[in-house]
Amino acid sequence: MFAVTTLVAVSFSIGSFRIGDAEKPFLYSVLLWIILVFSALSGLSRSFVKEEEAGTIDVLKLSARPQAVFLGKLFFNLTLLGALELIIVPLFILLMNYKIASPGLFAAMIISGGFGLGAGTTIVAAMIAQASARGALFSVLSFPLLLPLMITAIKGCERATDGMNTAGWPEVRIAVAYTIIMIIMSLFLFPLIWEE
Amino acid sequence: MYSLKVSKICKHYAGTLLFKDISFELRPGEVLAITGWNGSGKSTLLRIIAGLVRPSLGKVEMFMEDEPIPKESRRKFLGMVAPALALYDELTALENMEFFCKVRGIAYDRENSLKIMERVGLTENATKTCRKYSSGMKQRLKLVQALLHNPPLLLLDEPGCNLDSNGMKIVEDIILEHRQLGMTVIASNEKREVAYADRAINLSE
Numbered sequence: 548m549f550a551v552t553t554l555v556a557v558s559f560s561i562g563s564f565r566i567g568d569a570e571k572p573f574l575y576s577v578l579l580w581i582i583l584v585f586s587a588l589s590g591l592s593r594s595f596v597k598e599e600e601a602g603t604i605d606v607l608k609l610s611a612r613p614q615a616v617f618l619g620k621l622f623f624n625l626t627l628l629g630a631l632e633l634i635i636v637p638l639f640i641l642l643m644n645y646k647i648a649s650p651g652l653f654a655a656m657i658i659s660g661g662f663g664l665g666a667g668t669t670i671v672a673a674m675i676a677q678a679s680a681r682g683a684l685f686s687v688l689s690f691p692l693l694l695p696l697m698i699t700a701i702k703g704c705e706r707a708t709d710g711m712n713t714a715g716w717p718e719v720r721i722a723v724a725y726t727i728i729m730i731i732m733s734l735f736l737f738p739l740i741w742e743e
Numbered sequence: 744m745y746s747l748k749v750s751k752i753c754k755h756y757a758g759t760l761l762f763k764d765i766s767f768e769l770r771p772g773e774v775l776a777i778t779g780w781n782g783s784g785k786s787t788l789l790r791i792i793a794g795l796v797r798p799s800l801g802k803v804e805m806f807m808e809d810e811p812i813p814k815e816s817r818r819k820f821l822g823m824v825a826p827a828l829a830l831y832d833e834l835t836a837l838e839n840m841e842f843f844c845k846v847r848g849i850a851y852d853r854e855n856s857l858k859i860m861e862r863v864g865l866t867e868n869a870t871k872t873c874r875k876y877s878s879g880m881k882q883r884l885k886l887v888q889a890l891l892h893n894p895p896l897l898l899l900d901e902p903g904c905n906l907d908s909n910g911m912k913i914v915e916d917i918i919l920e921h922r923q924l925g926m927t928v929i930a931s932n933e934k935r936e937v938a939y940a941d942r943a944i945n946l947s948e
Contacts, residue, residue: 601829601831602828603830606823606830606843607846609795609818609823609828610817610846611847648834729758738815741795742794
């Protein structure tokens with residue numbers, strides 16, 4: 548709901564006619580990723596907090612391997628993010644009259660960026676689950692972790708929009724590498740967070 | 744054969760000493776009671792044994808045929824019931840059992856789950872979501888969850904909590920039956936529950 552509200556607000560406020568053609572690739576990419584990242588931050592932080600609040604976290608700790616719990620939560624967050632992207636991206640393209648020169652690169656960037664976003668937010672969600680000021684802490688911890696991914700994803704979408712220098716899809720590669728590194732690091736780090 | 748060794752456990756909480764130098768050994772067939780006033784640390788000691796809380800000092804070891812079981816594998820060998828341990832309210836009792844079987848990596852057998860539920864008097868409510876359960880029914884379901892994988896170590900924190908006399912009888916039967924299989928640690932002040940223990944540790948002393 549947050550994502551749709553933001554998207555509608557953006558499209559009504561600065562709709563396609565107010566932005567010059569030269570600025571469109573960059574500004575549209577920035578706006579799209581701002582909507583995606585902030586929607587993800589508002590929803591994905593709940594994955595471990597919900598277990599903590601429901602009191603099910605201890606029984607989960609006693610039953611499952613930490614890595615299995617992490618991968619389960621990651622899969623859930625990626626599914627949620629996938630559903631969010633499936634709704635938001637087509638709506639954004641439609642409402643903003645977003646013309647994409649290289650749809651393949653654009654789709655790959657959205658998917659790989661989404662995977663990176665899911666991996667980054669899942670481990671931060673685990674870190675903040677037992678803290679008191681969860682909302683603020685989630686934003687503070689996510690910011691440095693997600694910033695490189697956001698810059699990469701914006702650049703990749705900008706490239707896909709204007710269709711210039713698309714060979715090799717370097718931003719997609721960076722996002723895929725970011726996701727792999729984040730998942731491997733999280734699998735090592737998560738058991739330490741999972742214990743008291 | 745399994746055994747449990749607790750050595751010189753000490754726990755500080757928020758700068759206050761909760762308990763210190765708690766040591767005991769437990770062998771199959773033994774039942775230990777941990778007693779003490781509210782806030783004396785009974786539940787914390789049980790959580791330390793389960794590996795949910797780190798002790799400030801000391802260590803907990805579990806052995807299988809005198810070989811130490813790594814801490815990260817200990818969860819496979821213990822079942823725990825505690826007021827703070829909640830099950831998934833949005834799932835039915837059977838779905839909860841299926842979930843816990845799957846995350847524990849054991850095959851889910853609906854018939855076996857129904858048999859265990861019959862033992863605690865929950866068969867008729869097995870397909871109801873746990874949200875609709877009374878606190879006593881939830882406590883019975885927690886007992887099922889703890890026994891699902893036949894653990895050699897059973898940790899019972901206030902096992903009679905919210906239970907009526909029928910429920911208390913079930914807990915007693917479980918303690919007696921588990922005596923044949925493994926070790927039991929009960930944290931409680933209820934005389935009826937403590938009566939089944941071979942020995943007791945009073946944390947208030």
